[in-house]
Amino acid sequence: MYVQQLYTNCLSEAAYYIESNGECAIIDPLRDVEVYLNLAKERNCTIKYIFETHFHADFVSGHLDLARSSNAPIVYGPQTETSFPVYVAKDGEQFKVGDLTIEVLHTPGHTLESSCYLLKDENGKDHCVFTGDTLFVGDVGRPDLAQGAELSMSDLAGKLYDSLQQKIMPLADDVIVYPAHGPGSSCGKSLGPETSSTIGEQKQMNYALQQPGKEAFIKAVTDGLGAPPKYFPVNARINKEGYNSLDAVLQKGLTALSVDEFKQVSIQPDTIILDTRNASLFTLGFVPGSISIGLEGRFAEWAGALLSFTENIVLVCDAGKEEETIVRLARVGFDKVIGFLNGGFEAWANAGEPIDMIIDVEADELAMDLPHDDNLLVVDVRKETEFADGHVKDAVNLPLGEMTDPGLIANIEDRDNLYVHCAGGYRSVIASSILKKQGFHNLRNVVGGYNKIKEQKIEIVKEKSVLN
Secondary structure, eight states: OEEEEEEEEGTTTEEEEETTTTTTEESSBBOOOOOHHHHHHHTEEEEEEOOOOOOOOOOBHHHHHHHHHOOOEEEOOOOOOOOOOOOOOOOTTTEEEEEEEEEEOOTTTSTOEEEEEEEEEEOOOOEEEEEEEEEEEEEESSSSOTTOOOHHHHHHHHHHHHHIIITOOOTTTTEEEEEEEOOTTTTSSSSOOOOOOEHHHHHHHHHGGGGGSHHHHHHHHHTEEEEEEEETHHHHHHHHOOOOOHHHHHHHEEEEEEEHHHHHHHTTTTTEEEEOOOHHHHHHHHHHHOOOOOOSHHHHHHHHHHHHHHSSEEEEEEEEEEHHHHHHHHHHHOOOEEEEEETTHHHHHHHTTOOOOOOOHHHHHHHHGGGGTTEEEEESSHHHHHTTEETTTTTTOOOOOGGGGGGHHOOTTTTTTEEOSSSSHHHHHHHHHHHHHHTTOEEEEEETTHHTTTSSSOEEEEHHHEEE
């Protein structure tokens, strides 16, 4: 028996490779499937099954491309309906992979088709359970993502409670828990720092499994649950209805555009200029109208939250990073990349084209300017809970994930001198690029963000009503 977790940090996503006697199965593959095909080839194995725990909302699965390449069937749990051929398993149905057995445990709640897969070893002993988004380390899946379900969040949370009590809690304490996500994922409220655990450990430390009854569980998992990222419904629909092959997406996206070609394409009203260079480079100079989302951060998630899926995208990248950018965009459903600026930003600048920039300031400069500028407005783009836990007095909270809402930006006046910050500097550059694109040019990016601001002699306040 061989089990390998294939973890992708920028999406907090875990896929799994299970092998026995020349056969293997893949659980919850990402869209770029070469890693699974190569692993099976290296280990001289045949991919027998592709198991999906549910319709993922936070990434586009590689199920279709992997099935085309391996001829393996795609297996979902009960209550699954798709626009492409899949095998819909029954609750309790078993599948053989070499000497191993994989049993389907239907666990509705996160979504209606959500299922876990219990792996039994060569002797029939329960070894581990692949819990998808039903059970995480320290948390459970959010009960508000079921597409098309005529059920309330509380109804789904009740189903999740029943699933956990009937299917997961009875498992032995030594059974390993392998979830689909780790820390940073928006598929739960507060996932723990580890990417695997055991049933026994989760019974002892997972707040959701320690609730005294169903009503207490429902309240615990729904209280304080913020709205899911805006791209979640898009990805869930793509996973249910299908998509173009990644090869086709790459072929179109890897079109090198000269400066003149780039200019012609980028001025079209349905086109986004996306600059994926490091945030510290972007502020020094960029193509006017560009949106900055650096590859060094949670790139795909912020792209999904902020960019339109219906518009074309042209890229400005560091040399050699074009394919990585397109793949990472495709992981969350962006298929309309139509080319990249050949030679990158340097080619644009060397051609004498106009450039824009964002002024970076240190936190001590903000501290000096605050008492003397009546028009100074601190724009804090962290999440509401981060803002509530401590922020500059009189700062305005414009969470980055909501900055495409014109209603929020409307409160900023032309006379305001904007000092934009987040926690460390990555999100504030994205936000500054969005503000620039929307016509706000009187702004500065606070380098180091709140982490540096709180070291200064600047008045910090908390929002106790939010924290409670």
